Amino acid sequence: NAGVTQTPKFQVLKTGQSMTLQCAQDMNHEYMSWYRQDPGMGLRLIHYSVGAGITDQGEVPNGYNVSRSTTEDFPLRLLSAAPSQTSVYFCASSLADVSYNEQFFGPGTRLTVL
């Protein structure tokens, strides 16, 4: 199993550009989520999904959209990039009950917005 994969690993955008961060998992996990990690802030939840067709907002959803058309994929879209979105983005997946199950993280996407 490849586990959780994310592409790209690195990305530089200009303010106002849009892009999609890709996340895929091959463990048949119902739960998937996106976090951003900034220095001194820990991981903050952006959006999450408890299954295909279901998404919900996390702690910091503004400026980001998600969709979950399949169990395997959970892309994160930046609608109009801003310098405040410069961060490291991690995708994670787990079995359905997140309270009791290990989160498996992807390797991260390092995004810089100029």
Next chain:
Amino acid sequence: RKEVEQDPGPFNVPEGATVAFNCTYSNSASQSFFWYRQDCRKEPKLLMSVYSSGNEDGRFTAQLNRASQYISLLIRDSKLSDSATYLCVAASYNQGGKLIFGQGTELSVKP
């Protein structure tokens, strides 16, 4: 106040030392807790889960004090390879699919 708070450190300890980290949480509805380990610029990986009063795995012991709303992680006989950032995580049933991460505690084990 953050919902999950940790001392960011860094904790600098010699090899073989015992070191303890504390993590406090403000949501009394939090039901389960985790410690994740994150190596520099890498993805977090699960170290331990804490559901009841505590958990032990080799040199690592986690304890939960619900009355005082804190979780601790004790590392005995520290190794150089223990150098990392340790993330405390809380989950509560009334928050659906949300996990709340602390900002992490940095540990550096020196020879």
